[in-house]
Amino acid sequence: MNQAARPLSKKEIRQENERLILNAAEKTFAEAGFGGATMQLIADVAGLPKANLHYYFPTKEALYRQVVQAIFQDWLKAADVFDAAPGPVEGIGAYIDAKLEISRRHPAGSKVWASEVMHRAPVIQDYLETTLVEWTEGRMAVIQRWIDEGKMDAVNPRHLLYMLWATTQHYADFGHQIETLNSGKPYSDAQWDEVKTSVKTIILKGIGALT
Amino acid sequence: MNQAARPLSKKEIRQENERLILNAAEKTFAEAGFGGATMQLIADVAGLPKANLHYYFPTKEALYRQVVQAIFQDWLKAADVFDAAPGPVEGIGAYIDAKLEISRRHPAGSKVWASEVMHRAPVIQDYLETTLVEWTEGRMAVIQRWIDEGKMDAVNPRHLLYMLWATTQHYADFGHQIETLNSGKPYSDAQWDEVKTSVKTIILKGIGALT
DNA sequence: GTCTATACACTGATAGAC
DNA sequence: GTCTATCAGTGTATAGAC
Numbered sequence: 072m073n074q075a076a077r078p079l080s081k082k083e084i085r086q087e088n089e090r091l092i093l094n095a096a097e098k099t100f101a102e103a104g105f106g107g108a109t110m111q112l113i114a115d116v117a118g119l120p121k122a123n124l125h126y127y128f129p130t131k132e133a134l135y136r137q138v139v140q141a142i143f144q145d146w147l148k149a150a151d152v153f154d155a156a157p158g159p160v161e162g163i164g165a166y167i168d169a170k171l172e173i174s175r176r177h178p179a180g181s182k183v184w185a186s187e188v189m190h191r192a193p194v195i196q197d198y199l200e201t202t203l204v205e206w207t208e209g210r211m212a213v214i215q216r217w218i219d220e221g222k223m224d225a226v227n228p229r230h231l232l233y234m235l236w237a238t239t240q241h242y243a244d245f246g247h248q249i250e251t252l253n254s255g256k257p258y259s260d261a262q263w264d265e266v267k268t269s270v271k272t273i274i275l276k277g278i279g280a281l282t
Numbered sequence: 283m284n285q286a287a288r289p290l291s292k293k294e295i296r297q298e299n300e301r302l303i304l305n306a307a308e309k310t311f312a313e314a315g316f317g318g319a320t321m322q323l324i325a326d327v328a329g330l331p332k333a334n335l336h337y338y339f340p341t342k343e344a345l346y347r348q349v350v351q352a353i354f355q356d357w358l359k360a361a362d363v364f365d366a367a368p369g370p371v372e373g374i375g376a377y378i379d380a381k382l383e384i385s386r387r388h389p390a391g392s393k394v395w396a397s398e399v400m401h402r403a404p405v406i407q408d409y410l411e412t413t414l415v416e417w418t419e420g421r422m423a424v425i426q427r428w429i430d431e432g433k434m435d436a437v438n439p440r441h442l443l444y445m446l447w448a449t450t451q452h453y454a455d456f457g458h459q460i461e462t463l464n465s466g467k468p469y470s471d472a473q474w475d476e477v478k479t480s481v482k483t484i485i486l487k488g489i490g491a492l493t
Numbered sequence: 494g495t496c497t498a499t500a501c502a503c504t505g506a507t508a509g510a511c
Numbered sequence: 512g513t514c515t516a517t518c519a520g521t522g523t524a525t526a527g528a529c
Contacts, residue, residue: 109522109523110524111521111523121523122524125523129524131523
């Protein structure tokens with residue numbers, strides 16, 4: 072039960088409605104693409120009249136931009152585990168776990184990001200050129216340090232990173248295909264554990280980090 | 283110079299125009315998505331009036347379906363190298379090379395496929411449930427045989443396949459991001475060789491196929 | 494802050510002259 | 512087989528009453 076109804080302040084109404092709209096938009100953009108997701112459809116999913124969307128977000132593109140930005144922040148935060156680790160087994164292992172967990176819990180976000188990049192990043196190209204470039208170079212330096220310290224083979228750090236992105240995001244972006252190849256059923260807890268083990272084992276052994 | 287102009291037969295005109303339209307459609311669907319690719323835009327890319335597209339393909343969806351089907355055939359053919367191989371080093375190594383070569387030469391096709399699957403395969407779900415299921419089980423059996431023969435570690439064949447798809451298609455589907463992280467320049471021959479070497483080394487060592 | 498009604502542009506598709 | 516003209520439907524966005 073709610074407390075005796077204190078009317079929500081305008082600020083609270085705005086926050087709540089923006090959250091509703093952003094959630095509905097992420098889901099709808101992921102399922103239907105930018106062109107296929109109509110403002111009417113997003114409004115229906117959010118449970119609001121279509122005109123209200125234009126009250127909170129001036130244009131469809133502005134709404135979409137907010138969705139993509141939120142996803143990008145998630146990606147970056149997922150790599151915190153990477154940096155503090157003493158070596159590749161802990162660092163890359165934890166990064167794989169974290170990214171696969173995002174693919175499992177938040178597949179719509181991954182799909183919107185994939186779609187945006189596939190269409191040549193019309194909305195977030197500036198982020199790719201600045202934040203992503205810097206982030207990538209930082210992580211490559213960490214990998215290179217591990218190589219120099221003899222903790223793993225001298226693989227190409229950049230392509231190792233791309234392999235980590237590809238293998239983890241694949242389970243979100245191609246989730247429908249994977250589900251179809253699993254008799255149409257979503258993965259169980261045990262199957263997700265099997266995914267994590269398989270990916271970590273092959274990659275960590277592949278870079279010579281397992282003894 | 284062409285030979286003294288024999289007028290093209292109706293059949294030849296049809297074949298030529300269908301080829302023009304399918305090429306333009308693949309490119310446009312990949313760049314703009316199904317919703318973003320208008321028939322007008324495809325017609326402009328093909329250099330034909332919009333009405334002619336509807337003469338050769340009854341609806342936009344029929345045209346799209348042809349594009350996706352063509353791509354699917356390419357994927358399947360790419361795995362011929364897989365089967366005849368004596369072991370994982372040759373078989374999986376050649377499969378990685380072949381799929382990366384498709385990603386390089388035919389990135390638009392890979393993107394259209396990815397987009398179709400991300401949107402829950404509204405057009406080619408039947409192919410996923412029949413042809414792809416059979417194909418996957420066949421390839422898993424080959425991998426299992428190599429495991430039983432002691433030619434590689436006892437990894438999960440299914441997730442190894444998914445890793446092969448993910449890592450190879452990533453260089454097509456996320457080509458724009460990869461190019462941005464390469465100072466905006468497309469990969470050179472040497473860089474593509476580096477990709478092939480990196481992917482093959484990590485995966486083949488990761489499954490215990492390298493001595 | 495909410496929501497109905499509507500303006501305006503554009504899309505897929507077709508008719509019909511050539 | 513080609514192409515202009517056009518229709519019906521739908522999309523984004525806004526005006527204005529509440």
